[in-house]
Amino acid sequence: MKIPKKISPDHIKDSIVGIRYTTKTPFEVAIGLFYKSLDNTFFYTNRPVGNKQPIAYQQIPLFYNEKIKIEIQPNSIVFSCLNEYISWGKFKPEIENVLLQLEKVNIIETYTRIGIRYINEYPNLDFKDCIKFSFTLGIPELNSDVYSFRSEFNVNDLMIILNLNNKVPVLSANPASNQMAITPSSYIDIDIIKDNINETEIKNLISYIEDLHIKEKEIFFNLLTEKYLETLNPTY
Amino acid sequence: MNYPSEILPKINYKFITCDLFNHYLIRFTSSNKKEDLLDSISNQIKQEHICSPREHMNDLSTSLLGVYDILHVQIELTTQGKQKFGQDWIPNEQVTAPQYLSEFIINSGRGFWVILIKKIQGIPVDYTKSNITTPFTAKCVVKHTPMKWNYWHFSIRWELDDGMYWHELQDKERAKLAKRLASEARAIIAKFAEIEEPNYSQLEKEEYCK
Amino acid sequence: MPRPANIFKFEFPLKSNGGIRVFKISDNDYPPFRYKSQFLCNEGTVNNLQSFYSNKKYILLKNLFRQQYIQLESYFEGINFEVANEKMAKSLNSLLETDPEIISMELTHDQSIFYTLKKGSFTFYLQHFLNDIDKDDDEATLIMFKGDDKLPSYAGSLTETMFVLNDTLLTNNLLKIEFLENELSF
Numbered sequence: 001m002k003i004p005k006k007i008s009p010d011h012i013k014d015s016i017v018g019i020r021y022t023t024k025t026p027f028e029v030a031i032g033l034f035y036k037s038l039d040n041t042f043f044y045t046n047r048p049v050g051n052k053q054p055i056a057y058q059q060i061p062l063f064y065n066e067k068i069k070i071e072i073q074p075n076s077i078v079f080s081c082l083n084e085y086i087s088w089g090k091f092k093p094e095i096e097n098v099l100l101q102l103e104k105v106n107i108i109e110t111y112t113r114i115g116i117r118y119i120n121e122y123p124n125l126d127f128k129d130c131i132k133f134s135f136t137l138g139i140p141e142l143n144s145d146v147y148s149f150r151s152e153f154n155v156n157d158l159m160i161i162l163n164l165n166n167k168v169p170v171l172s173a174n175p176a177s178n179q180m181a182i183t184p185s186s187y188i189d190i191d192i193i194k195d196n197i198n199e200t201e202i203k204n205l206i207s208y209i210e211d212l213h214i215k216e217k218e219i220f221f222n223l224l225t226e227k228y229l230e231t232l233n234p235t236y
Numbered sequence: 237m238n239y240p241s242e243i244l245p246k247i248n249y250k251f252i253t254c255d256l257f258n259h260y261l262i263r264f265t266s267s268n269k270k271e272d273l274l275d276s277i278s279n280q281i282k283q284e285h286i287c288s289p290r291e292h293m294n295d296l297s298t299s300l301l302g303v304y305d306i307l308h309v310q311i312e313l314t315t316q317g318k319q320k321f322g323q324d325w326i327p328n329e330q331v332t333a334p335q336y337l338s339e340f341i342i343n344s345g346r347g348f349w350v351i352l353i354k355k356i357q358g359i360p361v362d363y364t365k366s367n368i369t370t371p372f373t374a375k376c377v378v379k380h381t382p383m384k385w386n387y388w389h390f391s392i393r394w395e396l397d398d399g400m401y402w403h404e405l406q407d408k409e410r411a412k413l414a415k416r417l418a419s420e421a422r423a424i425i426a427k428f429a430e431i432e433e434p435n436y437s438q439l440e441k442e443e444y445c446k
Numbered sequence: 447m448p449r450p451a452n453i454f455k456f457e458f459p460l461k462s463n464g465g466i467r468v469f470k471i472s473d474n475d476y477p478p479f480r481y482k483s484q485f486l487c488n489e490g491t492v493n494n495l496q497s498f499y500s501n502k503k504y505i506l507l508k509n510l511f512r513q514q515y516i517q518l519e520s521y522f523e524g525i526n527f528e529v530a531n532e533k534m535a536k537s538l539n540s541l542l543e544t545d546p547e548i549i550s551m552e553l554t555h556d557q558s559i560f561y562t563l564k565k566g567s568f569t570f571y572l573q574h575f576l577n578d579i580d581k582d583d584d585e586a587t588l589i590m591f592k593g594d595d596k597l598p599s600y601a602g603s604l605t606e607t608m609f610v611l612n613d614t615l616l617t618n619n620l621l622k623i624e625f626l627e628n629e630l631s632f
Contacts, residue, residue: 016498018491047504048539064505071501078492082505115491161490171547171566180547180564191490277550278562284552359596367602415575416587416601422560423571423589424596 003221004234012085013121013187017095017209018078020113027074031061033105034072038098041065068094077102088213095209099202111199116212117191118220125186127166130228146184157196158215163189188223192216239333239340240311243304245325245387246445252300252380254443257354260436261298261378261390264309268347273431281349281429283422293418294403294410296392300380301350302438304388312343313385321385331384340385347431353378355428356392361420370412373397376424387444392421500542507538507551514553521555522576530576533584534559537574540608544615546570566620567593570611574604590614 023030035044042063049058063070067086071078079095086094102108126145127133133149149164167184192212199205221229265273265285275282287293299308313321317339325331334340361374374396381391394402394417402410402417492498511534515527522530541549541561548564557577563570571589578584586607590597600610 014499016492043509045505045508045535047501048535060501062501062505064509069502069505071498078498080498080502082502117491119495180566193491275550275552275562278548278564280550280562282552283554283560288555355594362598363601365598366600367606415573415585416599418556419571419573419587419589419601420599422554422573423591426562426571427569427591427594 001222002236003217004229004236006087006235007229007232008235009232010085011120011122013119014080014117015085015088015091015119016078016080016115016117017091018076018113018115018117019099019111019205020076021108022075022110022112023107024109025107030074030107031072033107034102035061035063037101037105038063039101042070042098063098065094067091068098070098092206092210092213096202096206099205103202109200111205112197113193113195114197114205114208114212115191115193116209116216117189118216120188120220122186122188123170123172123183125167127164127186130225131164131188131223132225133164133223155215157194158212159193159195160215160219161189161191161193162219163187163191165189188220190216190219192219237336237342239336240308241333243299243308243311243386243388244333245329245331245382245384247328247330248446249382249387249444250327250446251382252439252444254439256300256378256439257352257357259353259439260301260350260434261353261392262301262304262306262309262348262350263296263298265347265349265431266345268345270431273347273349278426280426281431283426285347285349286422286425286429292403293421294394294401294414296421298351298390298392299386300388300390300439301434301436302388304386306348306433308386309348310342310344310346311340311385312346313340314338317385321383323384325382325384325387329384334385349425349429349431350434351425351429352434356424359424361394361417363416368416372413372416374402374413374417374420376420377401394420496545500545503549504538504542507549508535510551511538511553511559518553518555522553522557525557525576533574533576537561537572537584537586537604537608540604541572541611544612565615566618568614568618568620570614572607572611592618 025033038044042065044061044063046059046061049060061072063072064082067082067090069080069082077098079091079098081091085091122130135144135147135149137144144166146167146169147165148168149162149166151162153160153162165185165187167186169182170185171180171182172185192215194208194212197205197208199208224232266288267273267285273281273285287296313334314337317334320339321331321334356376357378359376361372361376364371364373374394377393377395379391379393381389383389396402396413402413405413508531511531512527515522515530537559538551538561541563544563544565546563546565548562550562552560554560554573557575559574559576561570561572561574563572569591573587573589575585583603583605586602586604588600588607588611590599590611597614600607602610
């Protein structure tokens with residue numbers, strides 16, 4: 001199947017890239033060095049975990065610029081778009097830029113795992129004629145309206161976690177009014193992980209990330225029916 | 237340009253005391269752009285457009301939407317105009333019309349918010365369960381307070397449980413309640429104010445004419 | 447085979463929906479996969495989406511606070527940005543812990559942060575006053591609506607006010623609670 005370069009609307013609720021790393025540097029020291037290595041286009045804040053005021057026993061360090069946010073944990077760096085999805089063409093260079101800056105402090109020993117997760121949200125959509133997924137039960141007259149499906153499978157050396165939610169009731173704000181409303185919403189959530197990579201070079205890491213992104217797109221677009229894909233104005 | 241006479245008080249007018257539950261109050265805002273007026277997350281009117289720093293939340297000026305319509309919010313009194321026309325109108329008092337440019341101008345950049353009187357009139361304020369030195373109750377009151385420049389001027393005020401109004405209290409007493417009642421005013425207007433022109437009607441003549 | 451004891455989250459049906467169970471999308475809440483250890487799920491890229499989205503809101507609102515402080519700086523004499531920022535982090539974090547569907551904030555010219563929260567059929571307005579810099583716990587007011595009906599308000603310290611907010615949510619089954627599953631019940 002031909003994979004589009006772009007669709008509109010893309011319905012992307014979130015795109016997340018997570019990278020695991022190893023280091024011998026204690027985290028409380030590492031975060032200070034990371035802070036110093038990032039240029040002044042990035043802002044820093046931290047968020048107390050839990051509500052044990054006035055002393056917070058744990059803080060989550062958060063970096064961000066206008067486009068992306070970065071959560072750095074003792075063994076992981078998680079990137080996501082701060083507001084709307086900025087397109088892969090803009091997201092990937094942001095990730096690379098950050099990794100190159102963090103590399104300067106020379107404390108990350110190896111990158112051990114990468115993951116890419118895209119969550120697509122479709123308010124008021126029934127997947128029935130939109131995706132190539134269906135299931136039957138022993139009782140033929142039973143047709144499921146609302147379902148949640150989770151599957152994990154391995155393809156080559158990738159682990160793929162697929163979540164499909166069809167018309168689950170979700171409470172959200174009605175943009176036309178001040179009221180909250182329940183909207184039956186469907187989700188396609190694809191998480192692809194490459195583990196045990198043991199990588200030290202950023203350019204190789206970026207290459208792996210790109211491969212995962214291509215795989216993500218392949219799975220996503222192959223999941224859609226041709227008819228539904230046409231309604232998303234694909235460009236090739 | 238002539239001042240709109242329909243909003244000036246007339247000798248044969250009286251105070252409006254009838255039920256106004258299904259009428260709207262309108263107040264001007266400094267911008268008429270939706271993105272300036274509404275908070276994009278909550279979809280409610282922004283606090284900065286409820287009341288400017290110079291205004292007082294304890295006695296918020298508005299107008300009754302009806303004869304005073306959406307376009308009238310653009311009328312802005314000059315400093316000279318405020319000195320001459322910015323006082324309370326007394327029944328039977330004859331007033332002259334403000335003069336264009338010297339006493340009033342048209343500010344076309346103004347927008348508005350409206351609020352249904354039913355939503356706020358009598359709304360209770362209850363701070364009796366609070367951990368503060370002076371727990372109290374109060375209620376929101378919409379009162380006709382005609383001005384020389386605008387007969388349709390109404391005030392959103394706060395009546396305390398002893399019958400006094402917040403804005404009438406001495407400075408020290410007024411300040412004690414300021415934080416709580418100002419919060420109430422902000423919250424109530426944020427909750428119920430809208431920036432779209434509603435369907436509205438004019439008040440029947442017998443309600444404001446002798 | 448006996449089911450192992452698990453800590454799991456149980457979300458009560460919202461009364462206003464007449465018993466419909468409403469879900470938030472997060473790994474921990476994915477129905478029916480609440481019992482992670484039971485189903486031996488693999489760990490994904492992000493395992494707690496709720497916390498992840500909450501952190502996003504935290505950043506967006508902190509950013510907004512910084513922009514608004516700059517715009518209103520002249521009204522914040524005597525309260526420097528760092529102090530105000532730290533105070534704001536305290537109230538914002540507490541409010542985000544309630545997992546509201548909507549949260550927004552605005553700085554006011556009377557040196558306060560005015561928060562709007564929506565959760566279920568409730569709307570909360572919390573005003574956090576920043577100008578008592580000598581006190582450890584700032585003053586706050588809380589105004590609450592259920593639908594369009596106004597509830598009694600609260601004023602006191604920020605900590606007390608947050609307690610009242612959380613209590614209101616808990617009383618109205620809008621807060622998740624965690625409890626240990628009893629093996630014997632199966």
